[in-house]
Amino acid sequence: MIQQLGPILVLAGVVIGFVFLMIFLTNLAGPKRLSSPRKNMPYECGIPGTNTAGTKFSVKFYLTAILFILFDIEVIFLYPWALIYVDFLKQGPFIFVEMVVFMAILTFGLFYVWKGHALDWD
Amino acid sequence: MFGRATLWIGIKLKMGTSPFEFLINTLKVALIFIMTVNIVPLLVWVERRGPAFMQNRLGPNRVGPLGLFQLLADAVKFIFKEEFIPENANRVLYFMAPGLCLLPAALTFAAVPLASPIHIGDYTFKIQIADINVGIVYIFAVASLGVYGILSAGWSSANKYSLMGALRASSQMISYELAMGLSIIGILLIYQSFSLNDMVLAQEGPLKFVWQGKEIIIPFLPNWGVWYQPVALILFMTAGFAETNRLPFDLPEGEAELVAGYHTEYGGFKFNIFFMAEYAHMITASALITTLFFGGYSLGFANTAQVTQFWAEHGQSAAGMLGISIADAATVLTSLTHLAAFSLKTGFWLFIYIWVRWTLPRFRYDQLMDLGWKTLLPWALANVVITTTIMFFAHVGN
Amino acid sequence: MAGLNIEDVLFYAFGAGTVLSAVLVVFFANPIYSALFLALAMSMLGALFFVLEAYFISVAQITVYAGAVMVLFVMVLMLFDLKNEGEDILKVSPLGLIKLLAVGLLCGFFIGTGWVASKIPGKVISETSMASDQQTAINKDVQPVDIGSTVSLSRQLFSKYVFAFEAVSILLLVAIVGSVALARSKGGTHHVSR
Numbered sequence: 001m002i003q004q005l006g007p008i009l010v011l012a013g014v015v016i017g018f019v020f021l022m023i024f025l026t027n028l029a030g031p032k033r034l035s036s037p038r039k040n041m042p043y044e045c046g047i048p049g050t051n052t053a054g055t056k057f058s059v060k061f062y063l064t065a066i067l068f069i070l071f072d073i074e075v076i077f078l079y080p081w082a083l084i085y086v087d088f089l090k091q092g093p094f095i096f097v098e099m100v101v102f103m104a105i106l107t108f109g110l111f112y113v114w115k116g117h118a119l120d121w122d
Numbered sequence: 123m124f125g126r127a128t129l130w131i132g133i134k135l136k137m138g139t140s141p142f143e144f145l146i147n148t149l150k151v152a153l154i155f156i157m158t159v160n161i162v163p164l165l166v167w168v169e170r171r172g173p174a175f176m177q178n179r180l181g182p183n184r185v186g187p188l189g190l191f192q193l194l195a196d197a198v199k200f201i202f203k204e205e206f207i208p209e210n211a212n213r214v215l216y217f218m219a220p221g222l223c224l225l226p227a228a229l230t231f232a233a234v235p236l237a238s239p240i241h242i243g244d245y246t247f248k249i250q251i252a253d254i255n256v257g258i259v260y261i262f263a264v265a266s267l268g269v270y271g272i273l274s275a276g277w278s279s280a281n282k283y284s285l286m287g288a289l290r291a292s293s294q295m296i297s298y299e300l301a302m303g304l305s306i307i308g309i310l311l312i313y314q315s316f317s318l319n320d321m322v323l324a325q326e327g328p329l330k331f332v333w334q335g336k337e338i339i340i341p342f343l344p345n346w347g348v349w350y351q352p353v354a355l356i357l358f359m360t361a362g363f364a365e366t367n368r369l370p371f372d373l374p375e376g377e378a379e380l381v382a383g384y385h386t387e388y389g390g391f392k393f394n395i396f397f398m399a400e401y402a403h404m405i406t407a408s409a410l411i412t413t414l415f416f417g418g419y420s421l422g423f424a425n426t427a428q429v430t431q432f433w434a435e436h437g438q439s440a441a442g443m444l445g446i447s448i449a450d451a452a453t454v455l456t457s458l459t460h461l462a463a464f465s466l467k468t469g470f471w472l473f474i475y476i477w478v479r480w481t482l483p484r485f486r487y488d489q490l491m492d493l494g495w496k497t498l499l500p501w502a503l504a505n506v507v508i509t510t511t512i513m514f515f516a517h518v519g520n
Numbered sequence: 521m522a523g524l525n526i527e528d529v530l531f532y533a534f535g536a537g538t539v540l541s542a543v544l545v546v547f548f549a550n551p552i553y554s555a556l557f558l559a560l561a562m563s564m565l566g567a568l569f570f571v572l573e574a575y576f577i578s579v580a581q582i583t584v585y586a587g588a589v590m591v592l593f594v595m596v597l598m599l600f601d602l603k604n605e606g607e608d609i610l611k612v613s614p615l616g617l618i619k620l621l622a623v624g625l626l627c628g629f630f631i632g633t634g635w636v637a638s639k640i641p642g643k644v645i646s647e648t649s650m651a652s653d654q655q656t657a658i659n660k661d662v663q664p665v666d667i668g669s670t671v672s673l674s675r676q677l678f679s680k681y682v683f684a685f686e687a688v689s690i691l692l693l694v695a696i697v698g699s700v701a702l703a704r705s706k707g708g709t710h711h712v713s714r
Contacts, residue, residue: 001573002526007252008232010151015228018159019221019395022201026391031204059703061293061599064491065592066699068296070692071499072588075303076580077688078506079259080674082310085510088678089517096514098682100507105689107503109696118700119495120488215552256575256670263566263579266587270559270594277552277598285598292595296588316670 173480215278220395223271227402297494298364304502322418559590
């Protein structure tokens with residue numbers, strides 16, 4: 001375990017140290033902050049911004065994220081299955097049928113989502 | 123006292139049994155990371171000169187020979203730029219977002235084997251940062267954490283266009299993560315191991331597979347994954363383009379549309395870190411394509427033992443120079459050969475990335491999401507089912 | 521420093537990280553901070569699984585929990601322009617006291633269950649499960665592999681627990697249908713009626 005985790009922790013330390021070092025260097029070397037109201041405005045291609053009263057919430061993002069969770073769980077189940085598939089085939093077609101059933105149920109779910117217009121406009 | 127504590131921690135972290143091994147392992151981690159960071163200027167040079175020739179113009183060619191120092195000049199310029207923060211921005215997240223983007227990008231490269239192991243004396247050094255036994259799943263897990271950097275950058279900028287760009291980018295990334303994860307199931311079925319090292323070792327030698335008890339060998343083709351899973355290669359490549367937000371999928375940082383998407387309000391070195399993260403993702407994706415489908419570091423025509431033997435016969439001078447035994451020098455030279463092969467293959471795929479970027483027009487956002495959910499996902503599922511069925515007929519009752 | 525293993529040090533470090541992140545979830549008033557610290561807590565939990573040599577569960581935890589579920593939370597929170605939560609955790613109010621009481625009851629439940637379980641003769645539990653595992657191994661003529669490696673995990677999952685596995689697929693299907701129904705009821709999907 002530690003032979004795998006140790007280098008990763010060291011790498012994470014190196015990356016974080018690198019980012020901190022670079023930001024520190026930039027703080028040292030750059031010109032001091034001169035703030036003006038024009039410069040601090042949110043950037044909208046240079047024209048003065050129009051402050052709309054909050055963006056309308058689009059439910060497409062929520063749907064995409066939820067469907068991603070569900071199909072991600074399916075993929076997570078497929079990973080260990082792929083490891084032992086050839087091994088278990090020696091005992092007959094059970095492992096094949098089992099996974100076909102699993103994927104068929106979830107493919108039906110994908111079909112339902114598709115036909116239910118939940119994937120449109122996004 | 124402090125030195126001894128550091129050495130103890132270092133030895134415990136690395137399982138190195140002597141300071142020499144600990145030093146080499148730490149150097150290896152630092153070197154691979156620095157190498158990743160330094161390939162970025164080279165890549166950007168290719169990205170500016172190569173497509174310039176494609177577009178019938180010369181790219182930057184003033185700074186240094188052939189314009190090679192252009193990005194060095196750019197990096198130095200970035201360091202001297204002003205530290206800027208917009209008015210209503212969330213300070214903590216604004217400063218942390220580039221780091222949050224770079225950390226997963228760098229961590230994913232850790233599991234990729236770059237060359238064959240080196241034996242010096244009693245020690246064996248593997249040329250990768252960590253040989254994780256759940257290699258490919260680890261890479262997908264850490265890559266899925268890259269979404270937080272983009273979301274933090276977009277939200278903390280207090281700019282509604284940044285926020286919309288960030289949300290669209292993250293929706294795109296998670297949609298294509300699905301297709302990417304599914305496309306390698308076929309590869310896993312064939313190699314039956316998550317570890318990338320095992321996959322590279324399995325791809326040595328000529329093309330050989332078992333069909334209902336008979337072993338079929340095709341001697342003139344290497345045992346690469348692309349012959350077994352061509353559809354998966356196309357799916358993986360396409361999903362890789364979308365994951366790294368490269369054209370034709372770069373609407374979130376659409377250069378003519380959302381200004382610069384989630385990194386609009388960033389300047390100076392923080393902006394540079396975002397680009398390093400994107401190129402690091404690109405490098406990892408190319409390295410993965412090479413490792414999964416094209417044999418990784420192995421040469422197509424000779425396996426590791428043959429290469430080691432070749433260098434044992436011809437590598438006397440190197441052994442004399444380094445002061446180690448001939449067998450050890452042979453492994454070092456073998457490793458260098460393999461590293462060159464790996465770099466060539468990965469470099470080829472990186473060039474394909476850059477070539478596609480400057481050739482294809484950009485997708486509209488709904489076309490992009492349709493492609494991810496309604497084309498790639500069904501094709502990936504079909505690939506899994508077909509591979510499963512073929513393996514079933516190849517192995518049933520064995 | 522005798523007996524101080526690196527495994528122990530990492531376990532305590534990641535455990536402390538998880539607990540600290542979880543505490544910070546309820547500490548901050550800004551909901552985005554809370555969500556991000558919850559994502560950090562999930563990642564720390566994944567690292568903890570890695571230290572305990574449950575490699576596949578570790579990456580599954582990070583992929584699904586930290587990389588999918590918390591991404592959903594953070595995305596939705598960023599879409600809403602939420603103001604900071606008004607109630608300070610230190611302000612004394614009836615609602616705050618009720619919340620504290622509920623958390624106390626939950627903690628008491630966990631501790632109580634653990635205490636009761638420790639009173640059951642330990643030998644009986646471990647011997648029973650070990651005996652059944654040995655029996656299974658002898659019956660199936662499979663040499664007992666190390667518990668916890670991915671291959672042994674998947675062997676168990678797809679032979680002994682196959683019903684649970686198929687039930688998970690039904691559960692996911694119900695969740696898919698439910699989420700589409702939810703979104704549609706709020707007027708979200710641009711459904712053109714015939």
